Amino acid sequence: MIVLGIETSTSQTSVALGDENGIVASASVTGRTRQDEVIPVLEHLLRWSGLELASVSGVTVGLGPGLFTGLRVGIEAGKSLAQVLHVPIVGIPSLDALAFGVRHTRRLIGAVIDARRGEVFYAFYRSAPGGLMREGEHRVADPEHLAADLQARADEVLLAGNGAILYRRELEGVGSRVEFASPASAFPEAASLVELTVPRFIREEHDRPYDIEPIYLRKSDAEIAWDQRARGASA
């Protein structure tokens, strides 16, 4: 059973194919958003690995929180492929995938993604047999708030993610309890999504495609004050 993973919630776009024996093929590119290249990259990985698209028997997508444009494209690509191939789909929070990449530690894991506008998306995790346990909710806040959150905990912490790298100076202020993961694990990887979800596909614990939606942490209920539009229309 081959699982296809698609992760587009950050400035890195990542695609992977794998099964219970490991990752068969994966590719990740960072930089200008490349979500429109998800399908070409998938085609390349299939050609490279000699796998047929028809051998894909499950699709997993990163749900964010993250950059909206990328998320939207990646999730829709995953849903469309699942629908066309008649295979099940599983959505995984992208911060989970990021933390999974650094799970071999006794420290508390802080997964921290750059949310732009001077803020970060973050969540805390602890390594557990066979995977990870999230402690608390996904949050969006400025780095000072995260630093205060770290200050309030007595734990030794390992911070991973491009948000931790970007705001290293602010977060280092917390002191020696905080350690930073290698830049090699700065982004959630599609390979992590595949590894995380293979057991779920085997146990047939799928999501309903309709329920697969990006995780939003920034919500605004405000209406646009449209007096200008009324003026324009009457002109």
Add this chain to the structure above:
Amino acid sequence: MQIELRAPAPEDTKGIGRTLADLLRAGDAAALTGELGAGKTTFVQGVALGLGFEGHVVSPTFTLVREYRARLTLVHVDVYRLERMQDVIDLGLDDALGEGDSVVFVEWGDAVEGLLPPGHLVIELTVPGAGEERRLVLRGSGEPWATRWERLEQMTEPWVVAA
């Protein structure tokens, strides 16, 4: 920081946009305001031209966002049909501004100014009479524009409204 300009014909509106393009830097954002037909899209066509984009630039009223890749990537947005701030956030302007090579021009952007970066530009277009003439007011805010303002004043001199 404010510049008042007179554009006797659509080519002038386009010309001002084209002139502004030379001063644009990645991460710049501008809100265009003005009634329907005031020349917001014409202005952005000039910006695209100035950035070196050769193709056709049309109003994004129905597609909401269009992107043109040139010296910088010009992200042309129209929020006219949107009702909620969340719809604007969902367009991913922050994503675009963080890309490192994009500038964002938002038609009807004055209604959603709070979502633009603090140091942005406002371009107000008005129709003084029944003819083709348009008045343009450029307003800059913050450090990003303070450092370029004098240069912008010099470059837009040909269209300046006599005091």
